[in-house]
């Protein structure tokens with residue numbers, strides 16, 4: 001029987017383990033942390049999982065948090081500043097946000113219940129050679145950890161050498177949900193983007209606030225300011241900045257109740273995006289695959305990393321089942337298949353880190369005028385191949401808008417110049 005070793009119990013490793021187990025392949029999962037460790041950890045992300053990921057979870061029987069009246073049913077977009085606009089795009093398949101500490105712990109427990117062999121410990125690169133001798137194939141899904149350094153960086157797809165945004169966010173009291181329930185997104189020119197997100201966490205239904213702070217903007221400080229030194233000062237300053245720069249979000253905050261739920265519910269940091277080769281050869285000659293963030297680490301600005309990791313897990317699981325030999329040719333073919341979706345998610349995300357080309361402004365304008373366009377803009381987040389295609393050229397965008405029945409309004413005719421006496 002084929003035996004696969006999977007390193008890392010984030011969404012990539014967990015989904016691959018579940019998919020292979022469901023297909024009757026023997027899996028050993030090498031996890032750094034037990035379910036208890038996961039539950040006790042710090043918040044490290046706020047992951048919106050879109051329709052295709054949720055369908056995969058249903059097929060795997062791990063859709064534990066499905067509640068018809070709780071999820072993200074739409075996106076509320078507010079562009080603020082000099083050229084303000086606002087629209088709401090409804091998702092054709094609701095998205096969902098669950099605290100990943102609960103999510104990882106539950107899926108790991110589930111794998112244990114399904115009889116999967118789970119070995120706890122933090123591996124080093126040399127361990128992979130030992131693992132490769134005991135499995136037909138090893139897949140490294142260790143996220144941002146140092147193990148990924150065995151996979152060479154792909155310069156062509158890694159345009160940045162430093163983070164493009166400063167990140168902070170957390171679970172907050174005093175932030176009410178919009179109705180219908182959805183993710184609100186405020187674009188604050190010069191200061192970054194701020195979202196509020198309905199999330200299922202330790203106390204049931206809660207609210208997350210997340211900011212992609214622009215370097216030099218007024219929110220940058222919150223990515224490094226030490227919350228524990230003076231929680232009140234942190235929260236007061238944050239509230240002031242939200243009031244000044246993101247009024248649509250401030251409107252739904254009750255200042256009396258506003259505050260972080262617990263110190264461990266705060267995220268602060270930054271991501272330097274990097275794409276690595278999707279496979280590597282060990283000194284022993286065996287080949288290993290990279291999966292999830294270990295393959296491509298993207299800034300979270302457009303919510304693609306975990307969704308792309310889940311998608312890639314399915315591609316890898318199918319390929320493992322369809323083949324018997326896991327050599328270089330196999331790894332190359334898998335990388336190519338994974339890259340169709342992951343490459344689009346990466347290119348689209350990286351494009352969002354740079355000043356937008358002029359034609360892209362048309363998309364949001366069209367979304368304010370046409371509900372079909374607004375809904376399609378929301379749905380694009382669940383389909384990075386379409387999302388990136390639309391944003392990749394003016395022609396593609398025009399074709400997308402025309403398909404949705406939207407035409408630019410004709411420019412107003414000029415009044416004839418008054419005759420000069």
Ligand SMILES: Cc1cc2nc3c(=O)[nH]c(=O)nc-3n(C[C@H](O)[C@H](O)[C@H](O)COP(=O)(O)OP(=O)(O)OC[C@H]3O[C@@H](n4cnc5c(N)ncnc54)[C@H](O)[C@@H]3O)c2cc1C
Nearest residue numbers: 008010011012048123143145292293300303304305306307
């Ligand atoms: C603030 C924030 C918001 C985000 N929002 C979204 C979103 O809305 N939608 C979205 O799709 N994505 C989002 N992302 C990205 C998403 O969180 C990641 O892409 C996703 O979690 C990657 O999953 P992974 O399994 O590859 O890695 P991870 O989740 O990092 O898991 C890696 C696992 O490997 C383990 N590990 C590490 N090193 C070792 C070792 N040496 N030995 C053994 N185990 C090891 C770790 O303990 C961990 O359990 C967000 C990220 C951030 C930071």
